[in-house]
Amino acid sequence: AQSVAQPEDQVNVAEGNPLTVKCTYSVSGNPYLFWYVQYPNRGLQFLLKYITGDNLVKGSYGFEAEFNKSQTSFHLKKPSALVSDSALYFCAVRANRGSTLGRLYFGRGTQLTVWP
Amino acid sequence: DTAVSQTPKYLVTQMGNDKSIKCEQNLGHDTMYWYKQDSKKFLKIMFSYNNKELIINETVPNRFSPKSPDKAHLNLHINSLELGDSAVYFCASSQGSWGSLSGNTIYFGEGSWLTVV
Numbered sequence: 606a607q608s609v610a611q612p613e614d615q616v617n618v619a620e621g622n623p624l625t626v627k628c629t630y631s632v633s634g635n636p637y638l639f640w641y642v643q644y645p646n647r648g649l650q651f652l653l654k655y656i657t658g659d660n661l662v663k664g665s666y667g668f669e670a671e672f673n674k675s676q677t678s679f680h681l682k683k684p685s686a687l688v689s690d691s692a693l694y695f696c697a698v699r700a701n702r703g704s705t706l707g708r709l710y711f712g713r714g715t716q717l718t719v720w721p
Numbered sequence: 722d723t724a725v726s727q728t729p730k731y732l733v734t735q736m737g738n739d740k741s742i743k744c745e746q747n748l749g750h751d752t753m754y755w756y757k758q759d760s761k762k763f764l765k766i767m768f769s770y771n772n773k774e775l776i777i778n779e780t781v782p783n784r785f786s787p788k789s790p791d792k793a794h795l796n797l798h799i800n801s802l803e804l805g806d807s808a809v810y811f812c813a814s815s816q817g818s819w820g821s822l823s824g825n826t827i828y829f830g831e832g833s834w835l836t837v838v
Contacts, residue, residue, distance in 0.1 A: 639826070639827075641829075643762075646832075646834075647831060647832070648725075648811060648829045648830050648831040648832045649764075649811065649829040650829075651826050651827075651828060651829075654826060693762060695764065708766055708769075708777060709766065709827055711763070711764040711765075713761070713762070713763055714762045714763075
């Protein structure tokens with residue numbers, strides 16, 4: 606079965622410091638991994654994805670994520686956090702085969718708060 | 722130039738009523754979805770259509786009926802609304818035929834906040 610775990614409900618970081626939002630996954634076959642961000646009362650915005658190739662993926666707003674196959678992780682990172690980064694972040698995995706082909710499974714979300 | 726647009730954004734209605742949420746995408750995508758986000762922010766797929774054909778139908782009560790008149794539209798009709806239906810419903814779309822979907826990005830609308838009283 607496909608699943609995503611975001612072990613931290615909340616991440617707090619000071620502005621200017623690096624941030625990491627953790628994600629681990631379980632999927633049959635090769636994973637397709639995604640990060641989305643949700644601002645209050647808004648929809649989900651796509652940040653970045655890993656399909657194949659370079660394990661370090663760069664996305665929108667200065668975010669990047671590193672795919673680690675051995676640890677089945679896809680942590681989201683940013684070198685220097687901004688107050689405006691405060692939002693709810695979702696990791697998601699999609700199976701590329703099997704009965705759950707096409708379904709996007711989301712983690713439960715991590716609330717990131719960046720304080721000034 | 723809204724890519725995935727859904728209406729209404731906010732909907733407050735009484736139990737037992739029937740309501741619809743409309744969704745349109747102007748991205749030229751072949752596949753559309755409805756996702757539900759509950760009060761704890763958990764997101765789960767409800768339905769998916771590929772070129773107007775129902776592909777995914779998760780365990781959703783029969784009171785929920787999606788309709789796709791063409792590949793750019795996917796509407797959600799809910800009969801006999803219950804308190805537990807209160808949630809945010811997201812429409813989404815992605816490119817590609819069903820077999821090639823997995824790597825394609827899903828783009829979400831802004832959500833429809835449904836409150837049943």
